[in-house]
Amino acid sequence: MLTVRELLRDLDVRVLAGEPGLELPVRWVHITELLDPTPWLSGGELLLTTGMQLDTVEHQREFVTRLADHQLAGLGVGTGFMHSEIPATVLEVAAERDFPVFEVPYELPFIAVTEAAFTQLVNEQYAVLRRALAAHERLERIVLSERGLDALVGTLSTLIGGAVFVFDGRGEPLVQRMFRRELDADDLAALEAEVRERAGRRDGRAFVPSLAEEGNRGLALPVAADGVPRHGNDDSRAPEAWLIALKDSGPLSDFDRLTLHQAVTIVALELLRGRVADDTERRLAGDVLAAVVSGELSGPELARRLEPFGLSSRVAAIVIERPNDGRGPAAPVEAALAAALREESTPGLVASSGSLTCALVAGLPEEELFGVTERVGARLASDLGSAPALGLGRAVDGAVARRSFHEARCALEALALGFHGNGNGAGPHVAGPRIATYRDLGSFQLLLSLQDDEALRLFCDSILGPIEASEGHYGGELMRSLEAFIEENGQWERAARRLYCHRHTLRYRIRRVEELTGRNLQSARDRIEFWLALRGRELVS
Numbered sequence: 001m002l003t004v005r006e007l008l009r010d011l012d013v014r015v016l017a018g019e020p021g022l023e024l025p026v027r028w029v030h031i032t033e034l035l036d037p038t039p040w041l042s043g044g045e046l047l048l049t050t051g052m053q054l055d056t057v058e059h060q061r062e063f064v065t066r067l068a069d070h071q072l073a074g075l076g077v078g079t080g081f082m083h084s085e086i087p088a089t090v091l092e093v094a095a096e097r098d099f100p101v102f103e104v105p106y107e108l109p110f111i112a113v114t115e116a117a118f119t120q121l122v123n124e125q126y127a128v129l130r131r132a133l134a135a136h137e138r139l140e141r142i143v144l145s146e147r148g149l150d151a152l153v154g155t156l157s158t159l160i161g162g163a164v165f166v167f168d169g170r171g172e173p174l175v176q177r178m179f180r181r182e183l184d185a186d187d188l189a190a191l192e193a194e195v196r197e198r199a200g201r202r203d204g205r206a207f208v209p210s211l212a213e214e215g216n217r218g219l220a221l222p223v224a225a226d227g228v229p230r231h232g233n234d235d236s237r238a239p240e241a242w243l244i245a246l247k248d249s250g251p252l253s254d255f256d257r258l259t260l261h262q263a264v265t266i267v268a269l270e271l272l273r274g275r276v277a278d279d280t281e282r283r284l285a286g287d288v289l290a291a292v293v294s295g296e297l298s299g300p301e302l303a304r305r306l307e308p309f310g311l312s313s314r315v316a317a318i319v320i321e322r323p324n325d326g327r328g329p330a331a332p333v334e335a336a337l338a339a340a341l342r343e344e345s346t347p348g349l350v351a352s353s354g355s356l357t358c359a360l361v362a363g364l365p366e367e368e369l370f371g372v373t374e375r376v377g378a379r380l381a382s383d384l385g386s387a388p389a390l391g392l393g394r395a396v397d398g399a400v401a402r403r404s405f406h407e408a409r410c411a412l413e414a415l416a417l418g419f420h421g422n423g424n425g426a427g428p429h430v431a432g433p434r435i436a437t438y439r440d441l442g443s444f445q446l447l448l449s450l451q452d453d454e455a456l457r458l459f460c461d462s463i464l465g466p467i468e469a470s471e472g473h474y475g476g477e478l479m480r481s482l483e484a485f486i487e488e489n490g491q492w493e494r495a496a497r498r499l500y501c502h503r504h505t506l507r508y509r510i511r512r513v514e515e516l517t518g519r520n521l522q523s524a525r526d527r528i529e530f531w532l533a534l535r536g537r538e539l540v541s
Contacts, residue, residue, distance in 0.1 A: 001253075002026045002120045004046065004074045004100050011116060012108055013076065016086055017094035017101040024073045024100065029117040031110055035059060036066060043071035046117065048110045050081040051090075060089040068097040075099070076113060080106025125254075132258040135159050139266045149270050153177045156263055160256045162217070162247035166267060169240050171196030181248040187211055195220070195242055204239045209246065217247040219260055223268050243267050285309065285351035289360070292402050293353050303398040306360065310347025314363025315401050317393040318373055319356050319408040320380070333357045333384065340379040344372050356412075358405060363395030370437070377435050389415055392437040410535050411436040413487065463533040466516040478516075479534075481509040485521065486531050 005022040008015065015022065027044030030037070035053045047067060054060045067075060075094070077086045086103055094101040104113065138159075142152050149166060157164040157177040165176045173192060183191075191209055198207070204222045212218020222239035245252070245260055252260075288305050291297035297305060306315065322333050330352035337359055341348045348361040364372065373392045381387040391412030393404030415436035467478050481499060485506065488495040496503040510521055519526040 002117070002124055007046065007113075007117055007120065008102060011113060013102045013104055013113075015100060015102045017091040018074070018097070018099040020098040021074065021100045026073045026117060026121075028121075029114045031114070035063060038066055038070045041070060041072065044073055046073045046076065046113075048076045048078065048104065048113060050078040050083075051087070052082045054082070054087060054090070057087075057089045060087050061093050064090050064093040064097070064099065064101070068094075068099040073100070075101045076104045076110075077101065078104045078106070078110065128255045128258065131255050132262060135255075135259045136262045136266070139263060143266060143270050143273065146273070149175050149267070149274070150177075152266065152270055156245070156259070159259055160245055160247065160252070161249075162245055164246075165191070165242075165244040166223075167192070167195045167199075167242040167244065169199060169242075171199035171242075174241065179248050183211075183246070191244070195244070199242075209244060212246050216251040217249070218245060219252060219257065220244040221260060221264050223264050223271070241267065241271060285349045286353075288349060289351040289353055289358055289405075292360075293405060295402060298402065299399045302401060306349065306398050306401070309349040309360075311349065311360060311362055311398060313398055314395050315360045315398050315404060316363050316369055316395040317391075317401065317404040317408040318359045318361060318376065319391040319393070319405065319412050320358070320388050321412060322352075322355060322357055322388065330357055333380075333388070336380050336383040337376070339383065340376040343379060344375060346372055356409065358408075360401055360405070363398075366395070369395060373435060373437075381434075387434050390435045391415070392435065406535060408437075410532075411439075413531070413535075457536075460533045460537045463517065463519075463529055464537060467513060470516055478509055478513055481506055482513050482521075482530060483534050485510055486527055486534070490521070490527070 003023050003025055007026055008022075025044060026046045027042075028046070029048065030041060030045045031048045032040075033049055033052045037047065041047075051060075054063055064075065075090075077083065077090065079085055086101065091101060093099075104110065139152060139155060142155060153164050153166055153175045154177045157179050161179055163176065163178045163181070163183055166174045168174050171192065176188075191211060194210060206219065206221050208216065209218045209220050221243045223241040223243055224239055243260065243264055245256070247256070288297065288309075291305075292302065303313070318337075320333060320337065322330065334350050334352060334357055337357060338348075338350045341350070341359060341361065346361050346364075348359045350357070350359045352358070361369075361372070363369075369392070373390060377387070377390050380390075389412055391408040391410070393406070393408035393411070396404045415434075464479070467482070481495075481501075484495045484498045485492075488498060492503045492506060496506045499506060513519075514521060519530070521527055521530070
């Protein structure tokens with residue numbers, strides 16, 4: 001930072017007043033002969049003049065007072081033109097205000113002063129740019145080495161010497177790193193509230209946090225999803241995140257500001273990299289789950305595909321019916337479920353299949369598995385704002401993970417259909433009626449866990465065979481209608497909407513099913529047997 005003292009050190013000038021102010025920073029050098037140049041100055045300038053308008057004591061006093069009040073760095077008066085020496089009134093007022101005033105002799109042109117200042121300012125800015133470029137490259141290497149947002153924010157905190165925070169677009173904290181001074185809980189809460197308030201107003205402009213207004217020691221910058229920095233009042237798009245820095249001491253320097261503005265793009269790239277990695281993992285998880293559900297993947301190959309997700313030899317399935325009857329978006333539920341499992345330090349594969357979101361988790365002992373499911377359910381209710389129903393399957397060998405999925409799904413559907421087997425539910429292990437386990441299937445779990453596929457196939461054929469055999473292609477429509485009718489718990493309107501057909505068409509199909517099978521779908525017993533046969537067919541298809 002160039003000061004008045006450093007600028008004048010190598011110039012043939014005399015400082016005649018305001019020596020205590022020689023440490024003031026010089027932002028620029030300006031030449032004027034106006035009595036009031038302040039409308040064209042922003043503060044921090046060193047002003048040069050020959051004093052052509054300073055022809056009275058009143059003008060001289062007003063001129064120096066005006067410059068000092070406008071926070072200028074100093075005044076150089078050229079002698080040998082209007083004045084042979086600097087007027088006494090100018091020096092008197094400058095001394096009162098500790099405002100530096102120096103004499104520029106006739107032999108020394110103003111351009112010599114401006115060249116000296118510009119040379120030093122340019123060298124100073126070049127040094128700042130070189131430091132900022134080195135900092136930018138350092139941050140880039142962190143992103144390229146995939147060390148994560150924590151490492152990126154930690155390095156940024158060290159570079160600027162202060163606390164650095166990243167908040168998401170809703171104002172929720174993602175990462176925070178302190179330098180040497182810890183922020184107390186009240187200050188952190190106030191900062192979070194300020195960001196959330198701006199997020200609520202969709203105000204995407206940069207701002208100085210209230211904590212940092214005194215001393216100008218902080219800055220909050222919006223991080224756009226596309227990584228393009230915002231300028232001026234461009235708040236047409238809500239930011240994806242916020243980058244906030246608070247210096248431990250002193251104001252933000254030019255280097256700090258430049259580094260933070262460059263870091264906005266780096267943070268955006270890291271968030272994008274994280275999103276791409278999450279999307280890739282979600283797609284892989286979805287592919288694995290789809291192969292598990294369909295039966296395409298099993299045995300040693302399935303066990304091998306589960307290993308990258310941290311799953312070993314035994315796994316268990318947790319199944320969730322998404323809000324809005326399973327038609328709600330999958331991503332928020334998947335994210336909430338993954339976060340809940342991370343909080344439990346439980347490895348898992350999270351993906352969606354149809355209206356269900358599923359997690360295959362490590363096959364813990366039964367007591368632990370029930371406890372994890374209970375806590376995951378509570379966390380999901382908190383994060384999603386509503387209590388979704390959860391189904392839990394027993395821990396099985398990874399090679400036959402499909403059985404745990406179907407067991408969890410059946411337990412969940414049993415809860416929705418209103419029957420609970422032996423009535424014990426989850427016993428004392430899982431609180432509340434929104435969590436169903438294989439225990440809720442009672443005696444029916446014997447059928448669903450049959451290891452003899454041929455026996456299960458015979459059971460399914462005895463119930464569904466007449467439908468599949470007698471109607472040809474139309475039998476498929478009857479099967480879909482039967483499944484929708486049962487899953488909607490006998491609600492004609494809802495089942496018809498699900499099938500995109502008229503309720504009278506659905507009634508005809510259900511009557512045809514009853515005629516072919518000799519069963520009555522108004523009977524709870526028959527509906528349960530149909531439901532078990534449909535689920536069993538999935539296991540042996």
